[in-house]
Amino acid sequence: MDPLALLPEILLAGAAVVGLLLGSHLPRRRQWLVAVLALVACVAGTGATAVVWFRADMAVFGGSYVVDVATNATRVTVLVAVVLVLGLAVGPLRGARREAEFVVLVLLSALGAVLLAGADDLLLLAASYLLASIPLYALAGFAKDAPGTEAALKFYLMGALPGVVVPAGVAVLLGVGGTTGYAGLSGGLDAAPRAAVAVGGVAVLAGLLFKAGAVPAHFWVPDVTEGARPVVAALVTTVPKIGAVVAVHRFITTPMASSPVDWGMLVAVIAAVTMTLGNLAAFFQDNVRRLLAYSTISQVGYLLVGVAAGRGDLALPGVLLYLLGYAVTNLGAFAVVCALPAAALRTDYRGLVRRRPWLAVSLVVLLLGLVGTPPTAVFAGKLLVFTAALDAGLGWLVVLAAVNTVASVFYYLRWIGPAVRGDATTRFTTDRWAEVTAYVTAGASVLLGVLTGPVLALVGP
Amino acid sequence: MKVLTAVVFLPLVAAVVLLVAPRTGDRFAHVVWMATSAVELLLVVVLWIGYRPGPSGFDHEVHHRWIPTVDAGYHVGVDGFSLPLVALTTVLFLSCAIYSARETRRVRSYAALFLFLETVCLGVFVALDLVLFFVFFDLSIVGMYFVIAGWGHRDAARAALKFFLYTFLGSLVLLLGFIGLYLASTPHTFDVVALTGQEPLAGKGAVGALVLAALALGLAIKTPVVPFHTWLPPAHTEAPAAGSAILAGILLKMGTYGFVRIVMPTLPGTWRDYAPVFVVLGVVSVVYGALVALAQRDFKRMIAYTSVNHMGYVVLGVGAAGVIASTDEQARDLAVTGAVTQMVSHGLITAALFLLAGVLHERGSTYRMADYRGLAARAPRFAVLTATASFASLGLPGFSGFIAEFQVFTGALGGVPVATGVALLGILITAALFLRAVQGLLLGPFAAPGGRFPDLTTPELAATAPLVVLSAVIGVFPRFLLDVVEPAARALNTVLGG
Known part of the structure; x- marks a missing residue:
């Protein structure tokens, strides 16, 4: 077995372990070193993925894990997402207690998401489900405040059911199929x-849909999304979805x-219900985090449209492209939320364009990106996913x-509207790091869309 | 040749420069806006003078790979259909830039937004790839939304939202149609020129009809064709004058341009089968638009509805071209040429009228026609221009509208005599309503809200007069335009001939 093949996963796990040890020995003002370690691991992991990208698909760990284009694309997307989340975390967590623990939990959940995507065996899938879930329960309650605790409890209780159901399903399939390996x-x-x-x-599927938020x-x-810290919300609505889809x-x-x-038909029906319910629920949300929460649900619906297209030529490439676009764009939208910690309601954004014009422009680009306006990355994803499904x-x-996409314009515009209108009466205090992350993601969302050709060639048929 | 790319993206570059540049005054932003628009016009004049279509029918064609996996490319070029619309775009944007000299609200953003819109509009007309076309088509909605929402009148937010939702629905339906075309073609491609040669849906019956329906619905909403026009009046009523001029002058053309550029060449057989539907829709738009315009008491809404009427002639023309038997090539060419000429003509005249409506609102803060009387006495320049533009709009010989409508009717008469006869009614009604409006606004004893009505300022005059003059030039010397349009119409009809 080629040790390089699993290097990104090893790096994530290693960084988590080393980070935990470092964190318990470093003074609080030096805890940022753990975040730097995580960053290095992400960059190195991306590099290692690039090295093995063009190699033939290979099964490792006795055929329980497969390294193919889907796994590689998930690795890159998850690692990019982790870097962005680390960027968002600098503001609220720099010098805070348990900074190192936060970073470690992020790394572990990212590892779980990657393993979910690459698992080629039901047992590994069940294990990665747990790895992708448990760190997030802890992160949801990380702030130790009332809403966070409630969020963590709900998250845990609702996750516990699929946590039991998944092993049961594995057992049934093992019983009728005689093996847990996908190949068998x-x-x-x-x-x-x-x-x-x-x-x-x-x-x-129930477990995977739980992770995807479908x-x-x-x-x-x-x-x-509403109860946990914004940076945690950004993480839980992005990273696990990538692996689960x-x-x-x-x-x-x-x-x-x-x-x-x-x-395929079952997933198609789930996709239909998911995007419709997500959209309907988002319609009259005034709290921007709740609005984004429902928007992420509807986005999973669109992603599952591509999944339902199954083995079509453009289905998997479309889904992978869409996932990358979604991760960047969704994290960007949350970055704007993180950048303005005092603004909870969409009306709190009134007059943003006067005070922080570039942040307002980023918000517009990112939200229209989530709609799927060209030439953003999500547009390219949607175009391919729709084409695959029609095919x-x-x-x-x-x-x-x-139709759902058109409907979604309504609630995104309800947020954009106040931000680009109104007088500059409110003062906005911003989180500098999150602000920069918002700019970077807005730019990346457009750039990825324009560069769809080369990116698609990497994941394409 | 890279000229076309430069023409398309120069305004965008200028917009970015405006936004990124350190704090500059409104005056500077406006000068940059006007200068860029002027350079654009100049470039397009040069393009027009040097226009020599190659064997493909296109000039300045550029074709780069963009998303090779689905064969979508950066493929642009101009032919006899797009060149006049490209020219119209640069003319109108320059007019709007000049007109907006008095704009005081957030001038820098306003200028940047219009420059962005100019790139987008030019992009739609030069795109020869469905994905590229869609990118620009969709962005035009985004740009116009912000113009209306940010600089519109009282109820702008609601009107802008309606505009966005309605036309965005249209654009997504259009996208589904594009995907349908892509999937039907072998090898799969989004390239318009390649699709034109393929006739991907020939003989595929219901699928062809479905794809045509998707494309037509998407474009009909944008045009707008009755009954998909309900977004138009509120958008116009609330939009700032320059926004209305661009919306009516350019954005509506994207719908009808889509018919001649994409739908008719790629689905010739299906188009012939269903052409009567478009004839009927065109006639309904003509008559309904005229009748509703007649009932308006609001000057701007009236012009908005005459847009529905005028765009109806375009739809009638392209529909008739599908109905006319392939033996009568001359009639068919006339109908298509007339339709394209009507797009240009309507763009010029309606933009002028909307800018003049803006003058009205700027002076009296209302569009209600009953509030103004006898303006000719106090504002002779305004009166002359409004009267001339109105006459041009009702199709008086000597103006571009006459040339266009005459060709459409002459072309269509043989194939669809009844429809043409009914559509003639539209001209009568429009004539009546414009005469009534001119009479009410301009003649009689003077009255205006506030008791004052200063005449057109120099920028206002410089923005509107050239549009009316151009319409007259086309009306009197139409050959320079028709010589460009006719070969493209003939090429289209060869494909459509079947």
């Missing part, structure tokens, strides 16, 4: 009883591909996604 299952479920496969598969496992999203795609196209249940015969789903 992909042929082994042909003759299995339909009901058992359906029950097992749905149970596993309906019907989405109830935690708004509460955690890729995992869903892998799950329905590899072990379940030949099973007697139409998983797969899911015309109804694409039409529904288009």
Whole structure:
């Protein structure tokens, strides 16, 4: 086995362990060294991924983990997301107690997300589910305040159910398929009883949908997003989704591909319900974090449109591109929220353009980016995902996604409106680091969209 | 040739420079805006003089790979359809720049926004790739939203939102149609020129109809064709004058331009099958737009509805071209040429009228026609221009509108005589409503809110007069325009011939 193949995962895990040790020995004013360590690990991990990018797909760990373009793209996207989250965390956490612990938990949850995407075995999938979940429970309550504690409790309780259901599903599939490896299952479920496969598969999917924040496992999203710190909200609505969406795609196209249940259709229906419910709930939200929470739910719906397209030529590339675009854009929107800690309601943004014109411009670019306005990265993702779904015969789903996209304009504009109008009556105190992150993400969102060609060539068919 | 790219993106560069430059005065921002627009116009005049379409029918064609995986490219070029609209765009943007000399609210952002819009509008007209077209098409909505929301009148926020939602819906439906075209083509491509050669949906029945429906709905909302026009009046009523001029003068053209650039060449067979639908929609727009305009008491709303009427002639023209039997090539060429000429003509005249409406509002803070009387006595320049523009708009010979509508009617008469006859009614009604408006506003004893009505200032005159003069020039010497449009119309009809 090539040790380079797993270097990004090793770096994340190593940085987490070293960070924890360092953190317990460093004085509080030097804790930032742990964040630097994490940053180095992310950069090195991205580099290591680049080195193995063009190698042939390979299965490692006795076939339980696969390194292919989907895993590599997830690694890069997650690592980029972690760097951005670290940027957002500087303001609120610099010199704070438990700064090192925060960084370590972020690294562990990122590792869990990457493993989810690469897992080629149900047991590893179940383990990564836990790794991707548990650090986030702790992070949700990190502030130790009432809303944070409530968020953490809700998050934990709602996560505990899938935490039990996933192993049960694994057991059922093991029972009917005779193995937990995807490679073995992909042929082994042909003759299995339909009901058992359906029950097992749905149970596993339930866990992944919980991580992705898709309906019907989405109830935690708004509460955690509003209750936890903004930087944590940015993390939990981005990083686990990346791994979970890729995992869903892998799950329905590899072990379940030949099973007697139409998983593509099931995911299509989930996608339809997810984007619609997310949008409807976002409509009249005045709290910007709740608004973003529901927006992330609807975004998962669009992502699942691409997943439902299954093995189509553009399906996986579209999803991977969309995930990168979504991660950057969504983190950017949260960066604006983090940059203005005092503004909780959309009306608090009134007159932002007068006081902080570039922050307002970034907000406009990022929110319109989430809508899917060209030439941003999410537009490119949506274009490909829609094309793949239409090609797969899911015309109804694409039409529904288009209608939902139009509807989503309404609530994003309800936020943009006050920000670009009104007089400069309010004073805005900003978090410098988050502000810079917002600029960077806004620029990256447009740049990625313009550079769709080369990026797509990397993940493309 | 890289000229075209420079023409398209120069305003964007200027906009960025304006925004990034350290605090500069409003005066400076306005000068940069006007200078850039003037340079653009100059460049396009040079393009026009040197216009020599190659064997592909396009001049200044540039084709770079952009998203090779789905064969979407940066493919731009101008032909007889796009060049007049590109020229119209630069003319109108310069007019708006000059007109906005008195703007005092956030001039720097306003100038940057209009420069951004200029790039976007030019981009739509030169794009020869569906994805590229869509990028600009969608951004035009974003730009106009901010113009209306940021600089509009009292109820602007609501009108801007309606405008955004409605036209964004149109653009997404259009995108679905584009994806349909892409999936139907082999090899898959978003390139308009490649698709034109392919006829990807020939003989695919229902799928072809569905893709046509998506494309047509998307473009019809933008045009707007009755019954998809309801976003237009509130948007115009609330928009600032320059915004209205661009919205009516340029943005509406994107809809009808889409028909001649994308829908008709890529779906010729389906277009022929369903052309009667467009003839009917065109006639309904003509008559309905005219009738509703007749009922308006608000000058700006009246002009907004005459836009629906005028764009109806364009739709009638392109629809008729699909109905006319392939034997009568001359009639078909006339109909298409007339439709494109009407786009240019309507752009010039309506922009002038909207800017004049802005003058009205600036003086009296209302668009209500009943509040003004006898303006000719106090404001002769305003009166002359308003009267001339109104006559041009109702299709008086000697102005561009006559040339355009005459060609549309002559072309369409043979193929769809009844529809053409009904559409003629539209001209009558428009004539009546403009005469009534001119009479009410300009003649009789003087009355205006506040009792004062200063005549046009130099910038206002410099912004509006050239538009009316240009309309007259086209009306009297149309050959310079028709010589450019006709070859493109013939090329389109060869594809459409079937």
